[in-house]
Amino acid sequence: MNKIKLPRFPPRKARNTSTLINFVVRWLDKYQLLLNPVPSSSPFNLKDRLKLLLLTAIDRTSISRKARDLREQNLPIPSGEATLAWLKTKSVEDITASQQTGFYQFLESLPENFQFARKQGMLLAIDFHTDPNYAKTLSAYICKGRKKASTHQFYQYITVIWLNAPEPITLGVQLLPTKHSTFKTVQSLLTPLLTQERIVGVLADGGFYNYDLIQWFIHKQIFFIIRGRVNAGVKPLVQKYQEELRQKGTHLVVDYRVNKGHTRKRLPVKLALCRAGDRIMALIVPPTCVLSGRRIYDLYRQRFTIETYYRQMHRFQIFSCSQHPAVRFIIVLLAFWLCNFWAYFKALLNLLKPTSRRCRVDFVYTANDFCEFLRTSWDRTLFNGQGVFSRR
Known part of the structure; x- marks a missing residue:
C-alpha cells in the first residue's frame, strides 16, 4: 500500500x-x-x-x-x-429527536468567526434531499419521483442549512414519510431556531410553495424567498409581464395573491419576476418587502450553495446500505455530521492563514x-x- x-x-x-x-x-x-x-x-x-x-x-x-x-x-x-x-x-422519530439536540449544541462549540456570524443573523436554506432506493420493497418513507440514478424510488429528507456561515453548517435533518405535511415538518424544524437564534431570512425552492407555510412565515414576521410554481397560478402572471421585462429591464416586483387550493382564501404577497437569459424566475416574498428585484434575485442565488454542499456530503456517504429506513437515516446523519466537522476544521485553517498578501497559502x-x-x-x-x- x-x-x-x-x-x-x-x-x-x-x-x-x-x-x-x-x-x-x-x-x-x-x-x-x-x-x-x-x-x-x-x-x-x-x-x-x-x-x-x-x-x-x-x-x-x-x-x-x-x-x-x-x-x-x-x-x-x-x-x-x-x-x-x-x-x-430504533424508530426514525427517536433518532430525529435525539440528533436535533446535538446540532444545536454543536453551534456552541464553533470558532469565533462562526459565533460572530451568528450575532449578525442566520440566513437559512431549507430543501428536500433525496437518496435513491434500488430495492423492490417499499416502506412508509420511500417516495416516487422522476426516474434518475437508475431508479424512480427515493428516501426523502428535509434539511436546514446555515448559508451565510464561514462554511455551510447543517442545523437539522429529518426523514419524511410518504404522507407528510410540508408545513408541519418545516415548523417543527425551524421553531427551535426561531426561539434561540436571530434568523434574517429563509430561502426555499418550489417544493415549499405552500399557502399555510407562507402564512406562517408572514405571521412570524420572517423574511422568506420561495420560488413560485408554474402550476400554482404564477405562469399567467409571468406571461403577462414577459414583454415588459424584455423592454424595461431584467427585474420587476409586482403584487400577487397566493391561492389555497379551490377555496376562496387569498394571501397578499409580492412577486419578484427576474429574467436570467431566456428564462423568467418568479420569487415569492413577504408583502412588507422593500428590496429591489435585483437584490431579491441575488439573495436567492445563495440557495444554490446547497447543491455544492450536497456534493460534499456525498463524498462522506456510502453508495448503498440496508433498506431499513432507520439505518439509512443514521448513515445520512453521519454524512452531514462529517460535513459539519470538516467545515469546523476548515474554518480553523482559515484563521491560521497569514494576513500578508505576499505569503502564499x-x-x-x-x-x-x-x-x-x-x-x-x-x-x-x-x-x-x-x-x-x-x-x-
Missing part, C-alpha cells in the same frame, strides 16, 4: 489524541446522537457501533461487507449484522483530504502491520 501523506491537522485537541476517529466518536457521543442506553446483554458498546458506522460512511462499502473484512482480521469490532439488528430496534483543506485523513487514521489504529482489509 502506498503511503498517504496526511495533511497537518490544526486543532490541538485533535493532535493530542491517538487518532482523529476517536475524537469524532467522542464528539458524537457528547452530543448524544443516539440517546438510548446499550442493553446489558449486548456484547458490544455504543462507541464500537459508532466507530463501525463512521468507518462505513467514510469508506463507501456496505456495513455487512465491512464487518466481514474486519472478522477476517480477527479484530474486536462488532459484526455488521448485530449493528443492523440493534439499529432496527499552499494548502487548501478539501473534503477529500478530510476523508483520507479519517480513513488513514482508522487503518493505522486497527491494523498496525496486519495489512489493510480488502475494498472489494
Whole structure:
C-alpha cells in the first residue's frame, strides 16, 4: 500500500489524541446522537457501533461487507449484522429527536468567526434531499419521483442549512414519510431556531410553495424567498409581464395573491419576476418587502450553495446500505455530521492563514483530504502491520 501523506491537522485537541476517529466518536457521543442506553446483554458498546458506522460512511462499502473484512482480521469490532439488528430496534422519530439536540449544541462549540456570524443573523436554506432506493420493497418513507440514478424510488429528507456561515453548517435533518405535511415538518424544524437564534431570512425552492407555510412565515414576521410554481397560478402572471421585462429591464416586483387550493382564501404577497437569459424566475416574498428585484434575485442565488454542499456530503456517504429506513437515516446523519466537522476544521485553517498578501497559502483543506485523513487514521489504529482489509 502506498503511503498517504496526511495533511497537518490544526486543532490541538485533535493532535493530542491517538487518532482523529476517536475524537469524532467522542464528539458524537457528547452530543448524544443516539440517546438510548446499550442493553446489558449486548456484547458490544455504543462507541464500537459508532466507530463501525463512521468507518462505513467514510469508506463507501456496505456495513455487512465491512464487518466481514474486519472478522477476517480477527479484530474486536462488532459484526455488521448485530449493528443492523440493534439499529432496527430504533424508530426514525427517536433518532430525529435525539440528533436535533446535538446540532444545536454543536453551534456552541464553533470558532469565533462562526459565533460572530451568528450575532449578525442566520440566513437559512431549507430543501428536500433525496437518496435513491434500488430495492423492490417499499416502506412508509420511500417516495416516487422522476426516474434518475437508475431508479424512480427515493428516501426523502428535509434539511436546514446555515448559508451565510464561514462554511455551510447543517442545523437539522429529518426523514419524511410518504404522507407528510410540508408545513408541519418545516415548523417543527425551524421553531427551535426561531426561539434561540436571530434568523434574517429563509430561502426555499418550489417544493415549499405552500399557502399555510407562507402564512406562517408572514405571521412570524420572517423574511422568506420561495420560488413560485408554474402550476400554482404564477405562469399567467409571468406571461403577462414577459414583454415588459424584455423592454424595461431584467427585474420587476409586482403584487400577487397566493391561492389555497379551490377555496376562496387569498394571501397578499409580492412577486419578484427576474429574467436570467431566456428564462423568467418568479420569487415569492413577504408583502412588507422593500428590496429591489435585483437584490431579491441575488439573495436567492445563495440557495444554490446547497447543491455544492450536497456534493460534499456525498463524498462522506456510502453508495448503498440496508433498506431499513432507520439505518439509512443514521448513515445520512453521519454524512452531514462529517460535513459539519470538516467545515469546523476548515474554518480553523482559515484563521491560521497569514494576513500578508505576499505569503502564499499552499494548502487548501478539501473534503477529500478530510476523508483520507479519517480513513488513514482508522487503518493505522486497527491494523498496525496486519495489512489493510480488502475494498472489494
